[in-house]
Amino acid sequence: MSKKETKTTFTSLCGFDFDPKAKGDCYTVCQSENPDEFKACEEHFKAKPAPVKKKAVKGGKGKSKWGHVNGTQAGLIDDCLVGATKLLTLEEIRDFAGAASNARTLHHLKHIVANRGADVQLNKEGKIFWVDGKVKAKGVASISTMVLRKNKTKNADEKKEKK
Numbered sequence: 001m002s003k004k005e006t007k008t009t010f011t012s013l014c015g016f017d018f019d020p021k022a023k024g025d026c027y028t029v030c031q032s033e034n035p036d037e038f039k040a041c042e043e044h045f046k047a048k049p050a051p052v053k054k055k056a057v058k059g060g061k062g063k064s065k066w067g068h069v070n071g072t073q074a075g076l077i078d079d080c081l082v083g084a085t086k087l088l089t090l091e092e093i094r095d096f097a098g099a100a101s102n103a104r105t106l107h108h109l110k111h112i113v114a115n116r117g118a119d120v121q122l123n124k125e126g127k128i129f130w131v132d133g134k135v136k137a138k139g140v141a142s143i144s145t146m147v148l149r150k151n152k153t154k155n156a157d158e159k160k161e162k163k
Contacts, residue, residue, distance in 0.1 A: 066116040073097045077108050081120065087127035087137060090146075102148055109143045122146050 031038045061070045065082050068074035076097035080088065094105040109128065112118040119131035121140040129137060 066112045066118055073099050073104070074108055077105060078112065081109075081118075081128075081130040084129060087123065087125075087129050089127060093128065106143075106146060106148060109146075113143055 030041065064070055064075040064078035066078050068078055070079075077093060077099065080093050080096040090102050090105055093099075093109075094102055097105065099105045099108075109120050113120050120128060120143040121131055121137070122128055122143050122145065123137045123140050126146075127137070128143060
């Protein structure tokens with residue numbers, strides 16, 4: 001059996017923690033009204049180490065290669081292209097970024113090409129890559145030429161039936 005350790009907790013006469021600030025209640029009220037209690041509080045405070053304050057992290061979350069906030073959909077799309085080691089489909093980029101739709105992903109890719117100067121290309125199979133990155137391919141076009149069509153198979157079937 002182990003003996004119970006008894007810890008005595010310090011409670012001041014006023015019931016509050018000692019305030020080390022010269023303009024605090026301990027210095028203005030307690031020191032004049034209860035000098036003995038004030039001395040006990042002051043000694044207890046000096047014996048107990050003051051809590052260490054953590055420095056605030058400045059600079060926010062940081063930015064991706066093309067200036068988008070890290071962790072956002074735009075930043076994740078950028079990170080996906082920069083870190084790619086193979087050709088990616090639009091769906092793979094969308095899933096990596098957690099984007100809601102292919103249209104949202106494609107719109108962002110077109111934005112970084114038009115407004116941020118990124119060289120994002122598309123090969124004949126519809127795979128996407130960043131030219132300055134590690135992945136290179138032949139027979140390419142700019143991503144700005146890519147369009148999304150709804151019901152692509154339905155339109156193709158209708159054209160076959162008309163012929």
